[in-house]
Amino acid sequence: MTLRSYVVSRILLTIPMIFILLTIVFIIVRVLPGDPVLLHFEKMENPRAMEEMRQKLGLDKPIWIQYFDYLFNLLRGDLGKSMQDYSPVASQILSAFPATLELAIFSMIIAVSIGIILGVESSKSYNKPKDHIVRIFGIVTYAIPVFFLGMIFQIVFGVGLRWLPVGGRIYPTMEPSGLRIPLSQPPGGFATHLLLSCVAGLVAVMMCVVALKIRGQKTTRKTLGLLVSLFLTVWILWALAGWRFITLGELRISTGLYTVDSLLEGNPYKFVEALRYLCLPSLTLGLVISGVFIRLTRSNMLETLRLDFVTAAKARGLKEITVTYGYAFRNAFLPILTMMGLQFATLLAGAVLTETTFSWPGLGRYIVDRINFRDYTAIQGAVVFYGILVSLVSLVVDLLYAYFDPRIRL
DSSP states (O other): OOHHHHHHHHHHHHHHHHHHHHHHHHHHHHHSSOOHHHHHHTTOOOHHHHHHHHHHHTTTSOHHHHHHHHHHHHHTTOOOBOTTTOOBHHHHHHHHHHHHHHHHHHHHHHHHHHHHHHHHHHHHTTTSHHHHHHHHHHHHHHHSOHHHHHHHHIIIIIIISOOSOSSSSSOGGGOOOOEEEEOOOOTTTHHHHHHHTHHHHHHHHHHHHHHHHHHTOOOOHHHHHHHHHHHHHHHHHHHHHHHHHHTTSEEEEOOSOHHHHHHHHTOHHHHHHHHHHHHHHHHHHHHHHHHHHHHHHHHHHHHHHTSHHHHHHHHTTOOHHIIIIIIIHHHHHHHHHHHHHHHHHHHHHHOHHHHHHTTOOSHHHHHHHHHHTTOHHHHHHHHHHHHHHHHHHHHHHHHHHHHHOGGGGO
């Protein structure tokens, strides 16, 4: 099996998985007790207003019609509108996702760093006191409930020592805005801009000429005509796109990640504050997950350190750190890479308890709130988003594994 066919097969397998997931969630949220219309009016019954809301949300239709309507809208990229405030679900998800992504990234960095370092040290000290201490630490961190560990950290570092904040993402008036660059039109207007934009066409032509020379093709009339056409096309398109961009008046780059946006804004104080608010939740989640990497790294390193090429590297007199990380760890890294991808996908989809404990405004907390309101469209949209996200992460992990280990494609 070639790498291309492997990629195609993996992509095709994700489609029915997402379809089955969507169907199950659609059925479950409608079987569970609770009426979103009643929750919206909060027991202040107004039969006429309630009926109008049911018609507006499509809840007056049979369930199978609701299902096909949702599938049709989903194929157009429309996740529907919230049953509480009628705002687009897609915009709500995209506004909450950066918080979850930032928490997952920093938690993953902590988990992988602790897990790999302690796992390697444990394997080097096999059956010694250091090995036993690391193994106990890995078991305890993996077994402890994440919400309990989070509350302990809040009491110790937040309430007791008052070193770190116990909740939220940043102080309400300190949200970083990202990079802002004012744009101004050139003195000569569009004519000057059009003249300067010819550089883009020349660059495109030069790249094509270099590619033709590398391939050893001769220049013909047809080739010259294509180069001239390429030059004019790139020149005009670049000029129009650049002019459209300049007329916006301001360039804004905002990722939604407070640590990144504070650096783009050039405000180190906001960056430090974002790290302070991020410290406790990411440390809590990272410590809990680090137990998986400790055990996995230790078991793989124990097998690799006994192989002949490691013994030969030691016999050559190489430094211990070179043998450990340059030879043994490189060959034991593939299963760890797979686990990194799977755990990262789990972090993106399952940080509900951590976000709830630390009042972190991410997707996990968003889903909990939507479930309480029986917001069908919001729940379905979030689950579909999670399903696509986890499928993409799993696909990337499978591709990396197949690239580093061709035996998986056989």
